Amino acid sequence: VQLQASGGGLAQAGGSLRLSCAASGRTFSSYLMGWFRQAPGKEREFVAAVRYTRSTYYADSVKGRFTISRDNTKNTVYLQMNSLKPEDTAVYYCAAALRSIMSTIRLPLSYEYWGQGTQVTVSS
Numbered sequence: 001v002q003l004q005a006s007g008g009g010l011a012q013a014g015g016s017l018r019l020s021c022a023a024s025g026r027t028f029s030s031y032l033m034g035w036f037r038q039a040p041g042k043e044r045e046f047v048a049a050v051r052y053t054r055s056t057y058y059a060d061s062v063k064g065r066f067t068i069s070r071d072n073t074k075n076t077v078y079l080q081m082n083s084l085k086p087e088d089t090a091v092y093y094c095a096a097a098l099r100s101i102m103s104t105i106r107l108p109l110s111y112e113y114w115g116q117g118t119q120v121t122v123s124s
Contacts, residue, residue: 001025001113005094008118011084015122019079021094021115029072032100034111035079037090037120046106047092048079057105062088084122091117 007019019035034049048068049057056068067080077094095111104110 001028001031001096003094003096003113003115005092005115005118008092008120010121010123013084013086013122013124015084016080016082017084017120019081019092019094019118019120021077021079023075023077023096025075028075028096030098032097032105032111033068033070033077034095034097034105035068035077035092036095036108036111037088037092038117039090042090044093044108046108049100049105050077051100059106081120084120086122086124088120089122090120092120093117 002024003021005021011017030052032051035047036044037047038044046059050068050070065083070077094115096113097111
């Protein structure tokens, strides 16, 4: 599986951005898809995930502001980011996992495939 993330950029606090992640492979619909982010000097952290059932999961820091979705006909997963804050500034990575075990869905090590990352910068 190859993942290509796009849609990052510069936004003002309170603004919105939409990230996309296009995946190759015929079995996209069966993968757990996730978004992670990494700010300078910090560890990579979980943002959101969507299972093949379309169940969604969010980090507390983005709940109510970000929405993850997937379009299996386009092999694409999206992250709609609203009410952006300066602390959302990071490189955002999409990831894919063959297994979606509830207890590990937020762990980077659970994901086998990663995109190249896209920079999101939120100015105050």
